[in-house]
Amino acid sequence: MTALAGSLCVVLAVTALGPFLLWPRTRAGALGVLMAGARRLTALEWIRRSFFFGDRFPEHYEVSGRKILRHLVYRSGTGLLCTLVIGLLGFGVVLAGLLVRGAVQGSLRWDELLTQVVLGSVLLFLDVQGLRSLVALDARLARECFGPSEQELLHRRIDELADSRAAVVQAVDAERRRIERDLHDGIQQRLVALAMLLGRARRGRDPEQADALLLQAHQESRDVLAELREVAWRVYPSALDSLGLEEALGGVSERCGIPVRTEFDVPGPLPRPLETAAYFVVSESVTNAAKHSDATAVSVSVVLDDSTLMVRIQDNGKGGANPAGIGLSGLRSRVDALDGTLYIDSPEGGPTVVTAELPCA
Numbered sequence: 001m002t003a004l005a006g007s008l009c010v011v012l013a014v015t016a017l018g019p020f021l022l023w024p025r026t027r028a029g030a031l032g033v034l035m036a037g038a039r040r041l042t043a044l045e046w047i048r049r050s051f052f053f054g055d056r057f058p059e060h061y062e063v064s065g066r067k068i069l070r071h072l073v074y075r076s077g078t079g080l081l082c083t084l085v086i087g088l089l090g091f092g093v094v095l096a097g098l099l100v101r102g103a104v105q106g107s108l109r110w111d112e113l114l115t116q117v118v119l120g121s122v123l124l125f126l127d128v129q130g131l132r133s134l135v136a137l138d139a140r141l142a143r144e145c146f147g148p149s150e151q152e153l154l155h156r157r158i159d160e161l162a163d164s165r166a167a168v169v170q171a172v173d174a175e176r177r178r179i180e181r182d183l184h185d186g187i188q189q190r191l192v193a194l195a196m197l198l199g200r201a202r203r204g205r206d207p208e209q210a211d212a213l214l215l216q217a218h219q220e221s222r223d224v225l226a227e228l229r230e231v232a233w234r235v236y237p238s239a240l241d242s243l244g245l246e247e248a249l250g251g252v253s254e255r256c257g258i259p260v261r262t263e264f265d266v267p268g269p270l271p272r273p274l275e276t277a278a279y280f281v282v283s284e285s286v287t288n289a290a291k292h293s294d295a296t297a298v299s300v301s302v303v304l305d306d307s308t309l310m311v312r313i314q315d316n317g318k319g320g321a322n323p324a325g326i327g328l329s330g331l332r333s334r335v336d337a338l339d340g341t342l343y344i345d346s347p348e349g350g351p352t353v354v355t356a357e358l359p360c361a
Contacts, residue, residue, distance in 0.1 A: 002048055003079020006041045010072055013037055038068045042145065045075070049142045057146035071145040078137055085130045092123055164336040182227075190224045245275040249300065252283050256298070257290050263301045270309065274358055277334045278302060278311050281342070284327050285313035285354045293317025293352060304360070311356040321346035331356075 013034055014021075020030035042063070049055040099116050102108045108116075148156065194217055201213035240248040246264045253260035270278075282300055289295045295317030303310045321328065323344045335342040335356050346352040 001079075002045065003075045004083065006045070006072055007076035007079060009037065009041060010076065035065050035068070038065075038072055039063075042068050042071060045071075045142065046146055049139075049146075053139070055139070055142060055146075057142075058148075061147055063145060067145055071141055074141050075138075078134055078141070082131070082134050085127060085134065088123075089127050089131075092120065092127065096120060160336075164333065170333065186227055187224060190220060190227065194220045194224065240275060240279055245270065245279060245302070248275075248279050249282055249302065252279075252286055253300075256286050258296055258298060260286060260298045260300060263299075263303070266302060266304045266309070270304075270360065273338060274309060274360060277338055277340070277358060278309060278356070280334060281311050281331050281354065281356045282313060284331050285315075288321065288327060289313070289315035289317055289352065293319070293321070293350070295350075295352075307360045309356075309358040309360055311358065313354045315350070315352050317350050317352055318348075319346045319350035319352050320348050321352050328354075 017030040017034055020026040021034070046057065050057070099108070099113070099120070103113055144150075197213050197217040197220060201210045201217065204210045204213065245266070249262055249264065253262055282302070286298055286300070289298050293315055295315035298313065298315045301310070301312040303312075321344060323329070323332070323346075328344060331354075332342045335358065338358055340356060340358040343355040343357075344353075345355075
């Protein structure tokens with residue numbers, strides 16, 4: 001009914017505005033009037049789908065004029081076809097009534113009755129299938145008009161993948177620069193100090209001073225090994241391959257300078273990219289909490305909820321974490337590359353909560 005009413009309105013509008021649409025000087029104004037009426041008709045269609053069928057469409061989606069006109073044309077065609085199908089269904093109901101009356105009166109032979117029942121059943125099945133197809137077509141037309149089409153979603157997905165790929169490349173470059181800075185400013189300086197201590201011990205003539213220098217050099221070498229091991233863990237934890245995500249997160253807790261309480265509820269193995277992303281989210285968040293937030297405790301929760309891995313890190317620090325920082329932006333790029341979502345809530349005064357939702361399917 002709405003399709004027929006919309007078709008009638010469009011035909012009357014085009015007929016009345018036809019001469020003005022053909023004349024170049026009045027074409028723009030007439031087209032504006034036509035589009036205003038078309039938008040009102042599609043607004044009624046939006047209300048109809050939302051009220052009777054419970055459809056939910058994007059509220060801030062801007063529908064183009066071409067989409068509106070195409071929707072009205074398609075809706076007019078489906079409305080006429082639906083009228084024909086419903087008319088055939090009504091005609092079939094009348095014939096079924098006549099058939100029942102003839103069977104009751106005994107004016108039909110059993111072979112004629114059986115033939116009519118079979119043909120009527122086949123036609124009824126086709127009629128109902130036609131109505132179902134028209135219902136599905138009507139819903140599809142509404143989705144394409146009041147929301148992004150499949151082509152628009154595909155283009156949006158391509159843009160998201162391009163952005164996530166660029167973000168991953170930037171995050172990898174930033175991580176490489178941080179590793180180079182750690183090696184240059186940390187380990188390299190310690191190795192220079194170690195070489196100087198060994199040189200002083202070799203040139204010294206006092207045995208007690210030489211022993212003291214060697215003892216200091218030994219301690220410096222242990223510190224260098226510990227820092228080198230820490231840098232290697234930040235690059236990629238070997239325990240993730242050999243022991244799994246739970247044990248690797250246990251290593252993060254052991255190396256942290258503040259207490260870390262970990263809840264791990266994942267019944268089975270996870271894909272390797274998912275484990276790697278979850279590990280780095282926890283490792284970076286815990287490291288930031290220990291270094292920058294003045295926190296005294298951190299809680300980590302890794303839970304598999306249906307087909308989504310929920311990773312949540314919360315500390316009791318002073319808050320104020322910058323989501324645009326190198327570390328957190330790199331985490332966001334890792335999570336986005338897996339079609340996940342990263343939420344960072346860090347008000348001034350704390351607490352800081354980092355939540356990552358990683359799809360497993």
